[in-house]
Amino acid sequence: MENDQDNIINDITSGEYKYGFYTDIETEKIPKGLNEDVIRLISKKKGEPDWLLEFRLKSFRHWLTMKMPGWANLKIPEIDYQDIIYYAAPKQKPAPESIDDIDPELKKTFDRLGIPLEEQKRLSGVAVDAVMDSVSVKTTFRETLAELGIIFCSFSEAVREYPDLVKRYLGTVVPHTDNFFAALNSAVFSDGSFCYIPKGVRCPMELSTYFRINAANTGQFERTLLVADEESYVSYLEGCTAPMRDENQLHAAIVEIIAEKNAEVKYSTVQNWYPGDREGRGGIFNFVTKRGICRGDNSKISWTQVETGSAITWKYPSCILRGDNSIGEFYSVAVTNNHQQADTGTKMIHIGKNTRSTIVSKGISAGHGQNSYRGLVKVLKNASSSRNFSQCDSLLLGDKCGAHTFPYLEVDNQSAIVEHEATTSKIGEDQIFYCNQRGISTEDAIALIVNGYAREVINKLPMEFAVEAQKLLQISLEGSVG
């Protein structure tokens, strides 16, 4: 009986990673290793102003004093930071004027990923910044958005064209001293997206950044800075994939969000970095710092993440609720299959009065996967009448995986109400057989059960991506149940 269960689990979890191809394209790389010269070189390649170079150097010097954090419930192999290439860029004309100037190989790559760079081929409601390795390849719909005063471009362009805006907000939510990976990113970040929604503007389309790692032995260190000015609204989506390789690759990103008075930002992630093979070889180390601040009163930041990829995930998209009546939300589905590990969750910091936060975390573990939820709800002294509701559910497929929950509560205001609910369940052989008996195959049964379990979170995604995410869940768990 146990063997049968194992067989079912094996069959279903042996799904293939669809995005594991590599694009053979001429790439400009700098030598491996990390020191001040390398940082100066990156900065020079990007033609950066001195203040930004100073920011990088300051971050690097701080990073040198730090140690890799060891508190996460993760087994991370030692990382040799001198054995990583910190800048790799597909070679192309310096500033492609039109789509015709982009290397056809690059266009083909993004087509294969379902992210065509031609605007007419895109879903009309989505603007994309496509990032390959260390540089942004193309940002679509820039002109359309510019008519509304919305700035949506690569980070490098933003530094050149809107230096004041970048300077004003960079590092204000995630300071360069924040943590080991944030300091590293602040020193070596290469590209990413910048987005500014002016006062009173409701962004008419989804904005998204698609991150692709292509080159071998490189790390990807991008930064996203998203500013929603007063009374504005934006929905933002991030997707990511990488080729299949036997070596691990490091991805250490930073996302900073600023929501001013009455502004609302919805940030969704469908993370599908290469998870490694079934024996746990290869895969991306995804060590990411994401944080938003509700600076103004009545502002709202909502994080939704569907995490199916990466060998190891370490990320805690958080909200600092500084404005009165501001709202923070975190909806997460994290899947760990085979030998994947995830330590993920959120921090909700209640500072303003009458602030509210909601946390819904759904972990799914299969194979030998280890899935941890780690979340902090902190209510400061002046945050009167604040509320938090947290729900952490774990679903286990098979008996070799693990689910762990680490909730932290720090409440310094008597009038706050904080609720926490947690459940752990298992997809049982009985449930599968029940579905089988009604004509539903084991694979479809698992998909049905997992999607039912994750529905609450998936429903928070923009519609086009909800369908994608559902399929992705199915693929990530293919071959995995009992």
Next chain:
Amino acid sequence: MLSIKNLEAGINGKMILKGISLEVKAGEIHAIMGPNGSGKSTLAAVLAGRDTVEIRGGSVTYMGNDLLQMAPEDRSKEGIFLGFQYPIEIPGVSMVNFMKTAVNEHRKHKGLPQLSASDFLKLMREKKEMVEIDSKLANRSVNEGFSGGEKKKNEIFQMAMLEPKLAILDETDSGLDIDALRIVANGVNRLRRPDNSSIVITHYQRLLDYIVPDVVHVLYDGRIVKTAGKELALELEEKGYDWIRKEVDNQN
């Protein structure tokens, strides 16, 4: 329709079915009665394809095919329905979604196109009325938080949706009050057609007041020890199973 020959099967190395033979023809209702532990539910599990039961010998032919070689979902799609003694809860999966998936799998198997959402909901409404189940049940997760009676009615509802050729009802009457029993039985009777058959497994005679069987079998210690018409059920009700036990023990 169904032909079981010398079927031997066990669970965890323990023999439970010790040579069962049974013929079910189209249009017939067979009742299988017997004391607890006689092997009734194991027989139902074998027919539905539960892999926790080990088959040791014998054969089962269904509509001319070797049933034991078929995957459980294929048996379902070929028209075998098992009404579970203990229906399973599937949290988060709505009855609508569950049934839509099942019905469309059945339709695909028959080469029919998928039902549109509105046609599907119409079908659900019709069948709900037929088996008199509360329409709110359909909006909830599969069996989650259902009472014992609601779960059993939900089994009959699913049966109505899937229109099986051979329905196996495993102690569908257990735990039902008299009203629920009537509803379940009416559902079964309304679904009765000349070309489909039922195997009704029960411990008590009272269900058979409502579902009148053509043949009654008594299962005892893994064997069918008596087969007769519907009057056998009444006799069992009157005399209890001890009478059968004594008769069998005397023969040994």
